[in-house]
Amino acid sequence: MIKDYSKHYNDLTHLIKELGANIPETIGSFNSLHKASTAEGVLSSKTKELIALGIAITVRCDGCIAFHVHDAIKAGAGSEEILETIGVAVMMGGGPALMYGCEALEALNQFVVLEE
Numbered sequence: 001m002i003k004d005y006s007k008h009y010n011d012l013t014h015l016i017k018e019l020g021a022n023i024p025e026t027i028g029s030f031n032s033l034h035k036a037s038t039a040e041g042v043l044s045s046k047t048k049e050l051i052a053l054g055i056a057i058t059v060r061c062d063g064c065i066a067f068h069v070h071d072a073i074k075a076g077a078g079s080e081e082i083l084e085t086i087g088v089a090v091m092m093g094g095g096p097a098l099m100y101g102c103e104a105l106e107a108l109n110q111f112v113v114l115e116e
Contacts (some may be wrong), residue, residue: 005107009066038071046075050085057086057100058093065100069107082108 020027038048049072056064072082086101093100 002106003062003066003103005066005069005110008063009070012063012066038075044075046072046077046081049075050077050081053082053104054085054089054092057089057104058097060096060100062100062103065104065107069104070111073108073111079108079112 016027020031038045038052043051049068053065053068053072056068069082072085077085082104086104089104090097090101
């Protein structure tokens, strides 16, 4: 079954906000870590999001794939950059990463359609 990555992204965003209302220090700290870690620096935000996507694929995290494909596009990554990131993740993670690389491709296809 193909996931609806836009819906998955939106559902998780809502649930993260709900968690934030219940455990504000934890979620606030995580959000601060995310913001600091993906801020422009020696590496661009786009590069950092692509790295995060590669890790998301290799650790097999559907929600992470949804977020980091979305955020990589938002940071200016093109389809070719995302596809190359998937390739590196597959090289590092083998067969399981190939399966999640396909998930990332589906997320890319869905988010690109939404951007058009």
